Amino acid sequence: MVGDKGRAMTKRAMFLRILFKSLSVRKNRVFITFFSIMTGASIITALSCVYFDISAKMSRELRAYGANFFLGPASASGSRTLDARTVEEAIRMVPSEKLAGASPYVYGMVRLDLGNAVLAGVDFRGLRRLSPYWQVEGKWISVDFDDEACLIGKSLAKNMELKVGDRVNVIGTETGFQKSLTIKGVAETGQAEDEQIFVNLSLAGKFLGMEGKVNHAMLSIVAEGTDIDGLAVQMGRKFPGLEARAIRKISHSEGKILEKIKGLMAIIAVIILVITTLCVMTTLIAVVSERTREIGLMKAIGAGDRDIVLQFLAEALIIGMSGVAAGLLSGFLLAQVLGRAVFGSAIAFRMIALPMIMAPLVAASLLAAALPVRMAVKIVPAQVLKEE
Amino acid sequence: MFFRMLKQSLFRGRRRKALAVATIALSATLITALMNIAIGVGDRMSREMKSYGANINVVPKGEALHLEIGGVDYNPLKGLVFLNEADLPRIKEIFWHNNIIGFAPFLEKSVEIARPGKKHVRLIGTNFNRPAHITGDEDFRSSVKTVFPYWQVKGAWPRDEEASGLLAGAALARELNLKAGDAITVKPPGRGGLEQVFTVTGILATGGREEDVLVAPLHVVQLLAGLEGKVKSVSVSALTVPEDRLSRRARADADSLDSMEYDRWYCTAYVGSITHQIEEAIPNATARPIWQVAAGEGAVVNKIQLLMAVVTLAAFIASGLGISSLMVTTIMERAKEIGLMKALGAADWEIYLLFLSEAALLGAAGGMLGCVAGAGLSRVIGLSIFGTIVPISPIVIPVNIVVSVLIALSGSLLPSRLITKLYPAEVLHGRR
Numbered sequence: 001m002v003g004d005k006g007r008a009m010t011k012r013a014m015f016l017r018i019l020f021k022s023l024s025v026r027k028n029r030v031f032i033t034f035f036s037i038m039t040g041a042s043i044i045t046a047l048s049c050v051y052f053d054i055s056a057k058m059s060r061e062l063r064a065y066g067a068n069f070f071l072g073p074a075s076a077s078g079s080r081t082l083d084a085r086t087v088e089e090a091i092r093m094v095p096s097e098k099l100a101g102a103s104p105y106v107y108g109m110v111r112l113d114l115g116n117a118v119l120a121g122v123d124f125r126g127l128r129r130l131s132p133y134w135q136v137e138g139k140w141i142s143v144d145f146d147d148e149a150c151l152i153g154k155s156l157a158k159n160m161e162l163k164v165g166d167r168v169n170v171i172g173t174e175t176g177f178q179k180s181l182t183i184k185g186v187a188e189t190g191q192a193e194d195e196q197i198f199v200n201l202s203l204a205g206k207f208l209g210m211e212g213k214v215n216h217a218m219l220s221i222v223a224e225g226t227d228i229d230g231l232a233v234q235m236g237r238k239f240p241g242l243e244a245r246a247i248r249k250i251s252h253s254e255g256k257i258l259e260k261i262k263g264l265m266a267i268i269a270v271i272i273l274v275i276t277t278l279c280v281m282t283t284l285i286a287v288v289s290e291r292t293r294e295i296g297l298m299k300a301i302g303a304g305d306r307d308i309v310l311q312f313l314a315e316a317l318i319i320g321m322s323g324v325a326a327g328l329l330s331g332f333l334l335a336q337v338l339g340r341a342v343f344g345s346a347i348a349f350r351m352i353a354l355p356m357i358m359a360p361l362v363a364a365s366l367l368a369a370a371l372p373v374r375m376a377v378k379i380v381p382a383q384v385l386k387e388e
Numbered sequence: 389m390f391f392r393m394l395k396q397s398l399f400r401g402r403r404r405k406a407l408a409v410a411t412i413a414l415s416a417t418l419i420t421a422l423m424n425i426a427i428g429v430g431d432r433m434s435r436e437m438k439s440y441g442a443n444i445n446v447v448p449k450g451e452a453l454h455l456e457i458g459g460v461d462y463n464p465l466k467g468l469v470f471l472n473e474a475d476l477p478r479i480k481e482i483f484w485h486n487n488i489i490g491f492a493p494f495l496e497k498s499v500e501i502a503r504p505g506k507k508h509v510r511l512i513g514t515n516f517n518r519p520a521h522i523t524g525d526e527d528f529r530s531s532v533k534t535v536f537p538y539w540q541v542k543g544a545w546p547r548d549e550e551a552s553g554l555l556a557g558a559a560l561a562r563e564l565n566l567k568a569g570d571a572i573t574v575k576p577p578g579r580g581g582l583e584q585v586f587t588v589t590g591i592l593a594t595g596g597r598e599e600d601v602l603v604a605p606l607h608v609v610q611l612l613a614g615l616e617g618k619v620k621s622v623s624v625s626a627l628t629v630p631e632d633r634l635s636r637r638a639r640a641d642a643d644s645l646d647s648m649e650y651d652r653w654y655c656t657a658y659v660g661s662i663t664h665q666i667e668e669a670i671p672n673a674t675a676r677p678i679w680q681v682a683a684g685e686g687a688v689v690n691k692i693q694l695l696m697a698v699v700t701l702a703a704f705i706a707s708g709l710g711i712s713s714l715m716v717t718t719i720m721e722r723a724k725e726i727g728l729m730k731a732l733g734a735a736d737w738e739i740y741l742l743f744l745s746e747a748a749l750l751g752a753a754g755g756m757l758g759c760v761a762g763a764g765l766s767r768v769i770g771l772s773i774f775g776t777i778v779p780i781s782p783i784v785i786p787v788n789i790v791v792s793v794l795i796a797l798s799g800s801l802l803p804s805r806l807i808t809k810l811y812p813a814e815v816l817h818g819r820r
Binding site: 028029032035036039040042043046047050058061062064065066075109116117118131132133134135137188189190191194195245246247248249250251252253256257260261263264267268271272275276278279280282283285286287334338341342343 | 410559639640698
């Protein structure tokens with residue numbers, strides 16, 4: 001009994017000693033194994049982090065297409081205008097981190113020096129974030145309370161023979177309110193805006209006699225999936241006089257594009273996962289299979305097949321786990337570099353990525369250790385030891 | 389002697405070498421596929437981006453300003469200039485004709501719906517699916533469906549050949565209580581004018597101003613308006629490349645380009661050069677980019693290209709490191725052999741040469757295998773994501789083989805240096 005117990009103990013001590021020695025003496029090989037697992041793990045980590053964050057990032061990028069949400073007076077109310085305060089409140093319902101930009105609009109007719117034009121009152125700061133696609137020659141108006149400046153559409157500018165820096169007299173056709181404005185920029189969009197003149201909301205209110213009123217508002221909301229329609233329903237319920245809806249052209253296309261991008265990233269991530277895992281495995285096989293002689297020796301001094309397999313798997317597991325842990329860390333850093341380089345913002349780490357990274361790599365290192373060991377276990381010690 | 393050693397070293401440790409080639413081939417597969425996708429992705433994505441609708445609008449030159457607020461026109465005298473429908477096929481005959489995905493002409497007419505209350509609505513004429521008669525591309529059809537893929541019709545699309553079908557916008561249909569299959573009587577505004585009965589074949593949802601109008605085949609509206617063969621505007625959907633410095637300069641001041649820059653601008657599918665070519669092709673037309681679509685597309689496509697490039701680079705570095713570590717193991721385990729060679733009088737450079745030429749051969753073999761596999765892989769990716777094959781860019785193949793060889797070489801350089809530094813006696817004795 002005692003002998004058995006003693007043998008078991010020495011066996012365990014032996015096991016630990018071999019394990020420790022093989023890790024500490026063969027530093028070179030251990031380092032190479034560790035290193036190759038680490039690089040594999042970091043690329044997989046980086047890619048899966050990017051993959052899980054790609055929809056959030058790209059849906060922000062897709063805001064380059066401008067407004068995807070419309071707020072207007074409900075057709076049932078019969079009114080063509082909304083109270084500016086109601087609109088503000090409704091806009092505030094959108095979480096600020098989801099709101100890429102928003103601007104109320106008020107429209108009316110004005111007289112310029114050479115003829116009539118449509119005047120639009122907007123919130124310039126919001127508009128700039130709302131419609132990054134505007135091609136502005138000259139400058140944007142950067143402050144909301146600038147009462148001396150206007151933006152003018154390209155076609156209108158051409159027809160009225162105006163250019164950046166000119167002054168233009170604007171007269172409200174209905175109110176008679178008159179003011180001379182400097183043209184800060186000429187905007188081109190290729191759409192109706194090309195034929196309009198833009199001033200800030202409060203000034204437009206004076207020209208048109210519609211202070212405190214707006215016609216509608218446009219919002220650009222970062223939305224993954226369909227929560228944008230839910231928001232529209234919520235807003236409609238809270239403000240009965242308001243019609244809130246997603247702009248189909250933008251929101252529908254956005255979903256389709258996001259799906260494509262996600263699909264692309266997914267397939268690339270999977271390919272990188274598989275190929276990197278295979279690469280790590282071939283390296284590990286190369287490292288392990290040069291130890292055939294050692295296995296022969298171990299068998300010659302009485303190690304059982306089970307002991308050998310256990311020995312090698314334990315070793316692979318230790319190196320594999322520490323390699324994966326280091327890889328996780330460096331991969332997360334790599335993901336940040338990727339995120340900064342491409343999207344200009346950090347990439348969030350999601351727990352769901354963890355098993356996706358750990359499982360294949362740990363499996364790969366175990367498999368890579370097991371394959372050559374299995375082959376080695378079959379060999380006859382004398383043969384191996386004799387062979388040079 | 390050298391070749392015999394090289395040959396033997398390659399064929400003796402055959403399993404080991406096969407492993408090295410396999411690793412290099414796997415990495416090369418990855419890089420080939422990624423590079424190929426990175427190069428092709430801009431083109432593919434910009435095709436996907438066509439779901440945002442037309443990016444170029446063609447209108448008659450000298451058209452008066454629109455004074456339109458919320459669908460009410462304050463300048464009814466406008467709209468006296470038109471484009472000739474017969475000129476439209478020329479859009480598909482410009483230098484970049486292959487990049488024109490589709491075009492749809494529009495003509496608008498204000499009509500009255502003959503029912504109590506005499507509702508005024510706008511009737512828009514367009515092509516739903518009509519042969520465009522392009523020489524060289526007989527199958528090309530002018531269709532609003534290709535230009536605005538986001539238009540959704542509940543019911544059926546009208547047929548161009550028939551004069552009685554039309555679509556009713558969703559908002560209008562709600563207001564008038566119309567559904568697919570209903571009949572609607574329409575006449576030009578004012579006294580007299582022929583009443584015409586249409587069947588609503590479907591309800592149109594677009595989320596835009598088209599929801600308040602009726603949409604009928606173009607020739608029907610032309611007839612109703614007395615404007616046979618005329619159109620008011622054409623929406624064109626074209627594949628373009630993102631804007632860059634050259635195109636911005638061309639837009640700001642086309643005269644500032646010298647002739648070489650001008651040629652380069654003209655022969656690049658910028659939205660600006662395509663509009664320029666459309667203006668050249670159609671007399672009295674102004675073609676304007678719709679910047680919402682054109683600039684948005686540029687921004688997004690640029691991002692995706694950048695993303696792919698960075699991912700490719702990362703994969704590149706990772707596989708380079710992987711291959712290097714493999715080369716280190718394959719070389720280090722041959723310390724004994726090298727010791728023997730040195731003891732027999734081999735010079736350091738001979739050992740270098742042996743290892744490096746071996747690495748180069750392995751790298752080339754792996755690279756070539758990887759190219760073949762990578763080409764297949766990028767085909768699979770293209771088919772499964774974009775539904776079309778991503779063509780193999782010829783640049784990828786030489787780059788890949790050269791890179792594989794370089795990685796294998798640089799991976800071998802360090803361990804070769806270590807190994808030549810060893811003392812033969814120590815190695816042969818078994819201590820090192």
